[in-house]
Amino acid sequence: MKGNLAIIACLAAGIAAGRTGLAPSWLTGHDLPVYILSALIFQVGIGLGASDDLRRMRQSFGAGMLLLPLATIAGTLLFSAAGVFLLGDRSLADCLALGSGFGYYSLSSILIADIKGAAPDAAELATIALLANIIREMSALFGASLFARWGGRYAPISVAGINSMDVCLPSIVREADGKDVVPLAVTHGMALEVSVPVLIGIFCGA
């Protein structure tokens, strides 16, 4: 939670710096985020490759382990597609790209900004992705009990998206009433983490 607040504070500080008009052009340009994003993805990859979770996941791997992440992807995208009717001015591909963050607000927003590049709606889509995925993560963090009541013990995992393997894991375990969901929650988070760049790449037309 403290980490989330620090991250939101950094975003707010960036917006404030941008509003002053004093930010140099290299800071507001397109190249710098691309380089930092590449570094972030490489670091995420190192973390994935080196983690014990990856080995544990391989050991306890079964078809059932993949079912929940696949269901989360299908359910999220299916419902996100309805955004076309509710938002009016957004295309189906935009709604699907926005839904493809699965709570990974930092990566999804920067990916959309990066892949959309010079498109006129790149910045606004990236902003919506950032806000939508912050809302999803916060909802998963504080609403796990409610989601478990509505959708069963797997619902907090599914709603948490990629956060099921870290930030939301304690509340998931509490609501599932057993640590047996831990491998499933970790596999779910990792599978979705890999899916984010793939799906956003597809829906942003890269």
Add this chain to the structure above:
Amino acid sequence: MFRILFILIAGIAVGLAARRTRLPRAAERGIRITVPTLLFVFGTAAGADDALIDNIGRYGWQAAVIALLGIAGSIAAARVAKRIIGKGGGR
């Protein structure tokens, strides 16, 4: 997309190879610095964009709709998965 996937796969390969070194810990610490830096840079670009700031209310509303749709879809998906996996919790 392929550039990003390539970087991700390269990172996983490096992580696997360097599992017993200090590199994974350094990468973990690096992520904790990179994410706020990235968001600061992103915020700077967003803050400098007058059209975006003027419409932030509309974007917030759209973000809430997308988030709620995603959550609803995930709950529906979890119910289906629970039925298929068969050993869902007794809530």
